Amino acid sequence: MGAQYTGRFAPSPTGPLHAGSLVAALASWLDARAHQGRWLVRIEDVDTPRCVPGVDTVILQQLAACGLLPDEPPLYQSQRSTHYQTALDQLVAAHLAYPCACTRQDIERALAGRGQARPRHGELVYPGTCRNGLQGRAPRAWRLLTGNSEQNMPLALISRAPIAPDLIANNITHWTDRRLGPQQQNVEEAVGDFVLKRADGLWAYQLAVVVDDAAQGITDVVRGEDLADNTARQILLQGALGLPLPRYMHTPLVLGANGEKLSKQNGATALDTSQPLQALEQAGQVLRLPAGLPARTPADWLQQAVPLWAGRLKLAGD
Ligand code: GLU
Numbered sequence: 001m002g003a004q005y006t007g008r009f010a011p012s013p014t015g016p017l018h019a020g021s022l023v024a025a026l027a028s029w030l031d032a033r034a035h036q037g038r039w040l041v042r043i044e045d046v047d048t049p050r051c052v053p054g055v056d057t058v059i060l061q062q063l064a065a066c067g068l069l070p071d072e073p074p075l076y077q078s079q080r081s082t083h084y085q086t087a088l089d090q091l092v093a094a095h096l097a098y099p100c101a102c103t104r105q106d107i108e109r110a111l112a113g114r115g116q117a118r119p120r121h122g123e124l125v126y127p128g129t130c131r132n133g134l135q136g137r138a139p140r141a142w143r144l145l146t147g148n149s150e151q152n153m154p155l156a157l158i159s160r161a162p163i164a165p166d167l168i169a170n171n172i173t174h175w176t177d178r179r180l181g182p183q184q185q186n187v188e189e190a191v192g193d194f195v196l197k198r199a200d201g202l203w204a205y206q207l208a209v210v211v212d213d214a215a216q217g218i219t220d221v222v223r224g225e226d227l228a229d230n231t232a233r234q235i236l237l238q239g240a241l242g243l244p245l246p247r248y249m250h251t252p253l254v255l256g257a258n259g260e261k262l263s264k265q266n267g268a269t270a271l272d273t274s275q276p277l278q279a280l281e282q283a284g285q286v287l288r289l290p291a292g293l294p295a296r297t298p299a300d301w302l303q304q305a306v307p308l309w310a311g312r313l314k315l316a317g318d
Contacts, residue, residue, distance in 0.1 A: 005037025006221045009070075010209065012044045013055040017062045018268035020224065020254035020261065022283045027251040028222035029068050030287075033156040034310035040216055041070040045078045048201045058205045058270075066280055067274035067298030075216060077208050084203045087241055088196055096240045097196055097205060099139035100130040125194030140199035144206075145158075146236060147171040147188035157201070173232040178249035180225070180318060185232035193234055210234050226249040226261055252286050277301055 009025045011017065017025065032039035041063065043056045091097035102110075105189065111128045126143065150167065185242045187194075196207040209230075228250040238245050254262040262268040271279055276298045284301075285291055289308055296300035 003289045005032060005035035005219050006040065006217045007032035007035075007037055007222055008213070008216060008218050009068075010040055010042040010044050010212075011221070012047065012050070013059060014047075014050045014052060015055060016188050016270035018057045018262055018271055019279070019282060020263065020268065022062075022066065022271055022279055023254060023286045024222065024224045024251050025063060025068055026066070026280065026283045027249070028220075029285055030305055030309040031220060031222050031249065031303075031313075032191070033306045034313055035220070037219070038071045039068075040218075042071055042079075042212055042216065043074050043076045044205070044208065045076055045135050046205065046208050048078070048202065060273075062271055062273045064240055065298070067302050075212065077203075077212065080208070080212065080215075081203065082316060083211050083215065084197075084207055087207060091144065091240055092142075094240070096145050097142050098193075099134060099147060099196075100128060100138055100141045100143045100193075101134045102124075102126075102129050103140070103199075117294050123191075124192070126194065128193055131193065132305040141195050142197040143193040143195055144233075144237060144240065146191070146193050146233075147186075173235050175231055175248065177228065177231070178247060178316075180250055182226070183231065185229075187236055191233060206230065206237060207309040208244065210241065211239040213246055214238070214241070218246050220249065221246045222249045222251060226251050226263070232280035254286055280305075 007028045008038060009028045011021060011025075029039050031037075041060070043059070045051045045056065049309075056074075056076070059162060062161065063069070088097060104124070107124045107126060110129050111124060114127065116125070130143070131145065159318075171188055172184050172186045174182065176182050195204045198204055212218075213234075229249075230249050231250075235245060256262045256268065273279060277295060280298055280301050281291065281293070284293070287309075289305055291303055293304045297303055
């Protein structure tokens with residue numbers, strides 16, 4: 001892949017980096033360097049109510065303290081609304097996105113009527129109520145049309161997707177994760193028509209990430225395993241928008257003392273970058289890099305880690 005490679009780390013500025021987020025940042029940096037590629041940082045500040053002012057600067061400082069310096073100034077999603085709107089317009093024009101008037105209560109009611117009100121990761125599978133129009137109700141959000149399984153037809157977008165025809169067969173999206181191996185999901189069944197623009201007017205993560213990965217020429221997405229479940233949705237969107245598909249690798253998660261994934265939400269403590277070598281060493285162990293690299297500075301540690309990562313890729317035939 002050589003100089004063609006562009007990777008990225010895309011933190012949401014909802015809190016400082018913790019030990020788990022450093023693992024994803026380090027893996028994406030190492031993978032980019034092992035491919036002689038570029039490495040970018042994108043601040044994903046679309047969900048403004050969850051963003052903490054000033055935390056973007058803290059994150060960039062934490063990365064810099066660990067020697068992880070982006071090759072370009074970071075991109076801020078809060079500046080990119082017009083691009084997301086253009087993408088939504090394109091989907092609407094292609095009849096692949098539609099307005100939705102449903103409240104959470106409406107969705108719960110519709111699902112209960114079908115005896116299937118089970119939330120999935122706290123989210124309800126959208127039953128497609130507004131696919132056939134708003135029935136006089138006011139539009140709230142915009143959703144992607146994920147399939148047409150009632151007629152047992154593959155997704156309407158397949159024909160225009162610049163992706164291998166076997167990637168979406170019988171409405172099932174297939175992809176191969178560089179670490180987790182072959183994956184598949186029927187997005188329509190597992191998630192339903194998902195939100196592109198929220199009822200509060202904010203852009204949804206799925207749309208923003210896909211538009212920006214393409215705009216930044218990202219060839220390889222390397223991120224935490226907790227995000228793997230989003231990949232099929234993102235592949236559908238890339239297909240619908242005619243965007244190139246990056247490769248994906250999802251990295252191991254760091255578990256807290258309670259055995260749960262370390263996350264800002266469950267109160268993970270901020271990464272202590274006063275000891276950057278120790279932080280890198282710990283993140284490296286999660287990525288199964290050898291312990292005790294004889295390094296004096298973060299830059300030195302990283303320089304030693306790159307050939308180890310590259311060697312492993314070679315072994316894996318990557
Ligand atoms: N902004 C997302 C997060 O911090 C990551 C998005 C991505 O890497 O695709 O969880």
